[in-house]
Every structure is written in C-alpha cells, then in structure tokens.
Amino acid sequence: MKQDEQMSDLALRLLGCAYDELDAAEQRVIRAIAERAPTSRDAAGDDEVTTRPGLGPRLADKVAAVGGSWGFIIGFSLVLFAWMLINSKALEHLGLTFDPYPFIFLNLMLSMLAAIQAPVIMMSQNRQAAKDRLTEKLDYEINLRAELEIMRLHEKIDQMRISELAEKVDALCARMEARG
Template sequence: MTGHDIQTLATRLLGKPVDALDPEEHYVLKTMQARQPTSRDAADIADERATFGERLADRVAAIGGSWGFIIAFTVILLSWMILNTDILGHLGLAFDPYPYIFLNLMLSMLAAIQAPVIMMSQNRQSAKDRVAASLDFEVNLRAELEILRLHHKIDQGVVDRLDQLTQQITAIAQRLDGPARTA
C-alpha cells in the first residue's frame, strides 16, 4: 500500500480526508497499511511518559495507601505515646508529654506533604486512564474498519459472482434461443 492508499482508506472507511483525521485515526490507518497490530499496552506508554516526580508520587501513594503503612504508623504512634507517657514521663525526661503537641505537629506536617503527593498520583492515574481510553478507541476503530473492509470484500465477491452467473445465464439463454430460431 502507498500513501495514496491511506487517503483511499480514510475517504472510503472514515469519510474524511487524511488531513482531517484525528491522531488516533491516522495511527490506525498507518498500522492497517503496514499490516501491523494496533493494540499497545497503556501501562507501558504511561510509564514511558512519566517524569521522575510522577513516578515518585506513585511510589509514595502506593506506600501511604497500604496496610503495611497503616500498621507501621499505628505502631509508631503508640510507641511515641507509651515512651513519652509511661517510660520517659516517670523519669521526668518526656520530650513530648501529653497532649503530644510535637506529635501533632509532625502528623500535621506529614498530612500537609502527603495529601498533595497523593493528589499528584491521582492526577497521573487519570492521565493513565485517558491513555488507556485512547488506546481502546484505536483498537475498537481498527476492529470496526477491518470489519467494514471485510464487508466490502464480501460484497464485491457477491457482486462479481452475480455478474458471472448473469453472464452464464445469458450464454445459456442464447444457446437455447439459437436452435429454436433455426427450427
């Protein structure tokens, strides 16, 4: 196939000229022309496009949203309270006695840092979902266009066979009419 064939496919299957095609439509027609698969892995594409900050945000969100983090954080909080209340409190060395003002400050700072990082990760997940939707569209479009091509091919085969049958019927009718006229 040539570049002209992409124009033909665009016009015949999509009803648009090549310059009016969306990038996804153009990609699908190019893969059809090259007889290559259209499908691609959305996760791979999103990972290729990810910056260091986005990958870091994903890691922080994955850790911060896990049961391991919740359990470890609970153990640390309980240890802090026991250490400052019971152990160091009895010795008069508690550096953050009840109501744990320093602990509250640390928790507030953690929340202030963790919330935007989690939001960055959610934004990245939204971007991944958009990439996945775009790739799904490409695959669906390719399937639809290939089905249209098959319909056209079958329809053309039916038309060709009907033409052959019409010619055969005409030839038979001429042979049958020929001897009847001479008699």
C-alpha cells in the same frame, strides 16, 4: 502520490471524510492500514510521560506505593498507639513524658507528614494519570483500526458475494438462452 490517494480513498470509504479532516490518531490508523503496518505501540515507548523518570518522580511513586498500602496503615496505627500509650501511662509514673496528653508534638509531626506526603502522592497520581491517558489513546487507535479492518473485510466479502451472484445470474441466463 499513489499512497496519498490510497489514504484519501480509505478515509473517505471507511470514515466518510477527507484524510486532511481526520485527527492525528485517525490519520495514523489510516496510514497504518494503507501501509499494512501494525497500529499497536507500547505505552512504555519513548513518550515523555513514560521515559525513565528522575529521582523526584521515582521517590513520589515509591512514597505513594508505600503510603497507600495496608501495611503502612497498620504499621503507622501501631506506632501512633504506642506513642500515645507510652506518653500517657508508661512514662508518666517516671515523670519522663515528652509529649503528654493532648499530644501536641505528635499532632505537629502528623501535620508535617501530611503536608509533605499529600503533594508527593499527588505527583505520583499525575504521572499515573498521564500514563493512563497515553494508554487510552493507544487503545482508541487499536480499536479504531480493528473496526476499520472489519469494515474492509465486510466490503471484500460483499464484493465476493456480488461477483458470485453475478456469475450465477450469468450462468442462469446462459442456460435459459440455451433452452430457448
């Protein structure tokens, strides 16, 4: 029961409201302060967002990493340029163009690639956003803890200064009484 009272006292003193009125993150911080336990946690812990993803999410992350790189953009541009060059000039003389201008087959392939790549990249972005939200939540708890600890230190320093001043006043009063 003593710990519950200590947490209630800390909540009232530091945050100005009852422990039961605090949200979950604030309660965790107050509990950590009361237990003198660390607040920091690893965002790559056992949270469902950060546990080892299955094949689909890992593939989505790799596709997003490759598809969002300058290497992919440059390489893909070279392939497209080569496709158009071959189908417009090189194979035209031999009568072997398999996708003549306006490159309908190329448009079909690009549309299919975009239709597949866009949702895959969005899946990866959703996973990253969930990781970012978890990191943000943990950062909030750490910042709140630091702020509350600073407030506690100020209280302790204020108490020390008050005690010091009280001793000086008592000493001064004693000297004045001794004089007469």
